[in-house]
Amino acid sequence: MGKLIRFLPLLLVIALGVVLYRGLSLNPQAMPSALVGKMMPAYSLQTLKDNGQVVTQADLKGDIVLVNVWATWCPTCKYEHPYLVDIAKDPKVKLYGLNYKDDRPAAQQWLKNYKDPYVFSIFDEEGTLGLDLGVYGAPETFVIDHHGIIRKRFAGAIDTKVWRREFEPLIAQLIEEKKQGK
Amino acid sequence: MRLLSLFIFIVTLAFSINAVKASPVDTYEFQDEVTKIRFQALTKELRCPKCQNQNLADSNSPIAADLRKELYELLQQGKADIEIVNFMVDRYGEFVLYRPRVSSLTYVLWFGPAVLILLGFIVVIVIVRRKPVAQKDLVLSKEQQDKLNNFLNDK
Numbered sequence: 001m002g003k004l005i006r007f008l009p010l011l012l013v014i015a016l017g018v019v020l021y022r023g024l025s026l027n028p029q030a031m032p033s034a035l036v037g038k039m040m041p042a043y044s045l046q047t048l049k050d051n052g053q054v055v056t057q058a059d060l061k062g063d064i065v066l067v068n069v070w071a072t073w074c075p076t077c078k079y080e081h082p083y084l085v086d087i088a089k090d091p092k093v094k095l096y097g098l099n100y101k102d103d104r105p106a107a108q109q110w111l112k113n114y115k116d117p118y119v120f121s122i123f124d125e126e127g128t129l130g131l132d133l134g135v136y137g138a139p140e141t142f143v144i145d146h147h148g149i150i151r152k153r154f155a156g157a158i159d160t161k162v163w164r165r166e167f168e169p170l171i172a173q174l175i176e177e178k179k180q181g182k
Numbered sequence: 183m184r185l186l187s188l189f190i191f192i193v194t195l196a197f198s199i200n201a202v203k204a205s206p207v208d209t210y211e212f213q214d215e216v217t218k219i220r221f222q223a224l225t226k227e228l229r230c231p232k233c234q235n236q237n238l239a240d241s242n243s244p245i246a247a248d249l250r251k252e253l254y255e256l257l258q259q260g261k262a263d264i265e266i267v268n269f270m271v272d273r274y275g276e277f278v279l280y281r282p283r284v285s286s287l288t289y290v291l292w293f294g295p296a297v298l299i300l301l302g303f304i305v306v307i308v309i310v311r312r313k314p315v316a317q318k319d320l321v322l323s324k325e326q327q328d329k330l331n332n333f334l335n336d337k
Contacts, residue, residue, distance in 0.1 A: 028234065034275035101244075127248055134273040135243045136231040 033153035041132035048099045048121035049077045060095030065144040071102040073109045074138040080157040090119035097121030210254050229278045
């Protein structure tokens with residue numbers, strides 16, 4: 001017992017070292033969203049294409065809805081865009097855009113130049129819906145299930161690798177849940 | 183004369199430090215002093231979600247400016263501090279609180295230091311209590327004392 005106590009400080013230091021070393025490989029920017037598990041917040045905003053057309057949360061139709069937060073001032077959104085065009089071809093998901101704090105003509109031109117992957121884009125000039133979603137930058141992508149509940153929030157650019165790792169397993173799970181009638 | 187120039191130097195230095203520390207300036211008008219103080223306190227308590235080591239008062243990022251504006255509007259609507267904090271937590275998570283709430287997740291954070299101090303006290307008490315026993319052993323027995331005397335006398 002007496003001998004063991006002598007090694008106690010060493011063991012404590014090693015344990016502390018392990019904990020701190022693990023901390024080095026964690027991403028401090030990765031934050032759990034407060035909205036996961038909650039309903040999509042209510043809103044009533046114009047679409048990007050047509051300032052006479054007002055959409056609400058009821059217009060996000062589809063079993064698995066992706067809401068992608070984008071803006072023309074966001075360089076990462078440009079990187080992500082071709083991947084979104086590909087994802088939009090997938091019949092399992094419906095991709096909607098949330099044009100966040102942007103300039104309407106510039107955003108419309110962007111969609112003309114780089115193709116429009118979205119069913120429609122919500123035009124959130126003031127960032128009110130963005131605030132309700134806890135958006136703090138762009139791009140961000142939300143996954144909403146068939147009950148209208150937000151299941152995932154992903155901050156950062158989507159590419160093929162990210163799509164496979166972060167989204168495909170969840171989409172398979174959501175399809176399974178829907179089959180089982182949950 | 184020298185003293186005067188030293189004084190001027192110190193004063194300018196003090197002002198320049200202040201200038202460096204200057205935070206982003208928003209021009210918000212408050213109807214009373216209390217609301218103004220509450221605004222300042224809340225912007226210090228709430229963390230910017232984008233630049234994570236700054237509070238809302240210090241941060242220059244667009245999202246911090248948006249949240250300051252939202253905070254101002256909530257104050258104008260007459261919301262209580264707790265309602266405003268809940269509003270922010272509902273959207274950005276517990277993360278935005280610089281002073282986390284006491285929950286099962288933060289017990290270690292809140293009570294860990296007190297437990298460590300308590301442990302330290304226990305260790306100190308145990309060590310202090312042991313000492314008299316150790317001192318008893320240090321007293322030489324009759325035999326040992328005689329032996330020692332012999333050695334000393336030999337010289």
